[in-house]
Amino acid sequence: MSKQRTQKSGPHDATRILVDYFCFTVSVSEFFDHDITDEKAVYTADRIERKFMLRGLEFQERKGMYGYAYARWYDGIVYAWGGNNTIYIQMSGTGCRTWETTHPGLAWERWIMQLQSTYATLHISRIDIACDTFGMLKLRTVQAFTRKRNYISRWKTYLIQEGSSEMAVIWGSSKSDFRLRIYDKTLEREVKGSVDADKVPKNWVRCEFQLRNDAAASFVRSWQASRSIGDTFMGIMRNQLLYVTQYDGIHRDRATTAPWWERLLGDAGQIHMAYDAGKDYNFDSLSRYIFHQAGSSIKAYLTIMDGDLEPLLQGVRMSSLNDRQTELVRSAQEKRRERQERQIEYAQM
Incomplete structure (x- = not known):
């Protein structure tokens, strides 16, 4: 899994791609159907930890959440059950790093495929894919191009945040299943007052896809088809958003992409979100x-x-x-x- 954190995109080594949030559910009935007879007496929490490869972590009890009666937490990873017909697993950014540290030989895509092959009811409710850049992007430039509408975007709305505590451009509605947040990660870390503030990288700008439900499933399908999280991220980005220096408003293929944005995208080809129209929505x-x-x-x-x-x-x-x-x-x-x-x-x- 840790290899995903250092994957290079395009011709530059000043980026890394990582999974930064992961939530999913499986049905309770299917979860228990996979038990063999001598496992049925084992406490539910132990079974969850064993089946989802969470054993050995020092989980602590916490209040139930999202309608679930019980929940346990450890270093950014939460799982919940009871009072609902599903079992819920949530990993924040910290939780994803915890998972990678405890499973160094298991890549994200392989684990997701294992979950898919084991549970027909698997539903990925959220997955965030982040691209960290170091010196490649300038937030002020991104904001200026956005204000001047020097872009081609499949998102209809954007929000520019500008202040002493946060600098960002957010694409997509807050109600949308697919959003992009481009923000100053150095500033975020400094504002939070990290104990290692002097070690926070400078010029750290993060581009992060926040994908929910169908959009999450679509990204995973494209990822599995390309077998590269970096190529998938950049290919979808090329399809979703281009910052441009020339565009006639009609012919996308004739637009001139801003050099700094083209450097980020590298040689990635355009990838449409692979919505399963025949199954999910047509x-x-x-x-x-x-x-x-x-x-x-x-x-x-x-x-x-x-x-x-x-x-x-x-x-x-x-x-x-x-x-x-x-x-x-x-x-x-x-x-x-x-x-x-x-x-x-x-x-x-």
């Missing part, structure tokens, strides 16, 4: 929601409005799409464009 599931869940509400609204569609359409036009919907629209538009190109080629034959 046009059929969208249609089912509209006609089966929202259909009666739409019918009531139209009846009240005497069938006048214009107010309804106006309200819909003002609505923003979430990440899954945006990806579904993008995929549909891409397929439509490919069909049109094939029709043109056929007509010219």
Whole structure:
């Protein structure tokens, strides 16, 4: 696992990629189904620690959380159970470092694959992937390009934080399953007053993906397909956000990426988030929601409005799409464009 912390991205060695938050659940019934007969009398906490490779750590009891009756904690790792139909594991950034230290020979991707192969009910509710840069990015430059709208972004919203205690640019809504935070990590450490403050690296800027639910699953799928967390991070970043010096507002492929951003991305190819549209979310599931869940509400609204569609359409036009919907629209538009190109080629034959 520790190798993920020093993985290089692009032609530079001034970056490292690491897992910095990891949460997942498995169903209680499936968890206990994997017990053999002589294990069934073992205390639940011991079984959790054994099955999720947490044995040997000095866990302490703490109050239940998120609706779970019981929880135990050790150095950034929390697990919880009882009063719920799932078992919950949470690792903060500190917890991820604890995990890496205690499992030096087990890479993150291999452990996640083990969990996937063992538990069909595995649900990764959150995974944060951080890219630490040292001297490669300047937060002031990132903020200036953002203010001037010198970017191409699939995120619709951003927030610039600027002050004596925090410097950051945050992309994506607080309600979104996929956000990016670019921030001054040196400043954060200094403000917290670390005991090793004199050892905090200078010019430390972190770019961090915060991924939840479908977005988390999508990143993991792309990661497993590429077999490189660094290539996956940079490829998705290239797809999601480009800081540019020239852009006509239409042709993304003709835009000129800012040199400092291009150095970060290196030679990574563009990677679309690998949403499992066929399984998780597609046009059929969208249609089912509209006609089966929202259909009666739409019918009531139209009846009240005497069938006048214009107010309804106006309200819909003002609505923003979430990440899954945006990806579904993008995929549909891409397929439509490919069909049109094939029709043109056929007509010219």
